[in-house]
Amino acid sequence: MAKKKMHLVGFMINSPMCHSISSWTHPRDRVGYKWTEPEVWQEVARTLERGKFDALFLADVMAPFGKYKNRMDEALRYALQFPTHDPLVLIPTMSVVTEHLGFAATASTTYNDPYTLARRFSTLDHLTKGRIGWNIVTSIQTNEARNFGQQEMPSHDVRYARAREFLEVCNKLWSSWEPDAVVMDKENQIFTDPTKVKAINHKGIFFDVAGPLCCAPSPQGRPVIIQAGASEQGRDYAAQHAEYVFGLQLNTAGMRAFSDDIRKRAVKKFGRKPEEVKIMYGIQVILGHTEAEARAKQKMMADLVPFEGAMAILSGHLNFDWSEYDLDAPLENIKTEGVQGILDAMIGMIGGEKALTLREAALMHGRSVSMPQVMGTAEQVADQMETMMDEGGGNGFQITPTYIPGSFQELVDGLVPVLQKRGLHREEYTGKTLRDHLREY
């Protein structure tokens, strides 16, 4: 029987740090490059395309983490996913040097408006010839709300209600032009056939939008819809709308539980086919020519992580100040407006292991934002990824780099050929759009 192929996605943030604290201090990180300027991003994009990756995924944060001790000092000092520049305007820079690689960008439904965002994604889809995906988030931190003029974040329920209506409006806008509306008939002086474009006249709780969209229909019609919700409402949202779900689980058992749950919801609640939802799990790969070399690299990365920074990013992602809690006691099950799924996993609600202590949780989070590390030679890493796919039930992996652009180069030159030889990853792109790549297998 042919083995199940994996989808591979690179995972970054338009920031000096992605998911390992102090990766920017790594002696091989961005040597000769500036993170604010195009060249390093173009090098990453070219590398991922050489490795036939499905896409590059850009997360986003719109404020410095400030929960820990109620200050932003740690966020600034250690560059905790901060500063973070706009991800959407970075995509063109990378699109110029690639032809197939998809781009998935995060945009919040809490702090944007649907007309602007529907228009921007449609335009990006045109300009990249259909290589765009939108990672829909509802945002997690109070400091983001305060940048946008609100004292507190809207509640989880309100954020998800808004996210549902937001996507409904975007879908109406993307459908406001029939695919063949533009006729460009110079003789008869008709550019667009007016019978094929309709106002949407949406009137809802959060939005009133007249439409139509002022963009002609784009190659994919709409961006690939991506979601990463782990809460009850988040999972439903993903199961109903997402073509691609990013999953953050600490171990294979957690992945299996999450995969089964998302597919069950998609099929039973929303009448979708299981293959319509691809699930990608976040991992951090550390490759060596020998196991000992990989282990040494892993230790070096771990040693770079400052404990205070780790506490601050954990507090940031959970939107909860852990500074007063006992470091060696098991994590408490608090109710958070932050990333509930990470906390649930850490306290053992997913995957069935015992709760981590606060110290363990912080160190794990500082090292890879809690994504599992997969370490060893290319053969060993390929073995582990194969097992994770089989046992965890995902469709692929979203891989975060340990230093840039070198760790992606190692993946593409060292690991990808091994995966290809085993029939686990594509040899060539067969499609043109991001949706084609996701549907290829």
Place this chain on the structure above:
Amino acid sequence: MKKKKMHFAQFVMHGPTYHSLAMWRHPETRRDLPWDRPELYQHIAKVCERGKLDMVFFADLSFISDAFQKSLAPALRCATQAPMHDPMPLLSWMGAVTDTIGLAATFSISHHHPFYAARVWASIDHLTRGRAAWNIVTSVNHNESNNYGEDALLEHDLRYDRAEEFMEVCKKLWNSWDEDAVRADREAGIFADPEKVHRLDHEGRFFRCRGPLTVTRSPQVGPALIQAGASPKGRAFAARHAEAIFAINHFAEGAADYYADIKNRMENEGRNPDHCKILFGVQPIIAKTETEARDKQALHNELVPDEGGLAILSSHMDYDLSKLELDDVMQPIALPGLQSMAEMYSRTAGKKLTLREVAKMHGESVSLPQFVGTSEQVADQLEAYFDTVGGDGFMLSATHSPGAIEEFVDLVIPELQKRGRFRTEYAGKTQREHLLQE
């Protein structure tokens, strides 16, 4: 006395037509460089950089007008600035294939929070290494506000009060990182000095914002700022903030009055009047001989459909012109904007016009004067307009794409350089440096 040099911006839109509704049907508009592909705009940016222009400038509208006959159909059929794709991503595309040319786009502040605008513009300024410019507009069209869930437009004065505070917040955000805030000290593990990154805690009449910006101090500390205000409040706003103004004045004498007023306002604000360049819109039509140029103009103007002209004029007046008699010579009517528009076009045509004729002329260039002739003659007309006004330069609008832009750069620019009226090299690297170059 040394002659003052001109500044030039190339006007474009991310759609099939700009000021000329004939553009998409023009026989010389290239089919192999379509309007919805980045390659066209990359080509335009390279041509303009070769010509040492100050910038490529995108206008923008985020709506399709139904002002004429209360229907979207005329605008759609004639492609009157519809479809209109988002120009912002194109700046990064163009930035990736050029080194020096300024890159400007219009972004309306009416429907956004300043944090969003400040962030995206600072990000683009970084990616282009200091070549970004933002044309600040407040929306005035009912179709646009209806796309953003607003039933009524903010009253004019209130709109400018909001704009004023919007810019205050943006400027605070762009300055929230001190110049030496980023240490990036790998040994010590210190990225930024927390003492040198500041919260705003802005609490105003329209906005609250905590800050700091998530973007480090950008090369120009935010983009260069462009404005196009014509009302008294709009002019006051421009005099305070703008580093360039895009203005439309069909006749040079009206342009001179406008120019003097803005420079005067700038002095009253305590600004150096040279620190804002006023660029007047023109539509050049260039050929080897004057006769050829006239033929080219006639061919172009003939391609403008009446219906498209009526649609765009209705949109600009935000008034349904189908309510008026289209084919009689226009009588004085109680619509002051339309009345002055009709007088202007009648003066150019040398006769009284019907409303349909007025609308057609509007569809040719949206009231930008057409400068027609050989490269020497077009240079003469530019010089005459420029010297009547007293400075600073022009915003060029094309009749066909991208040929009209290439013709200006290859034929008129060398002529102006020969006459000492335009730079032969860029002195600087950033948008602001180009605008300040003498």
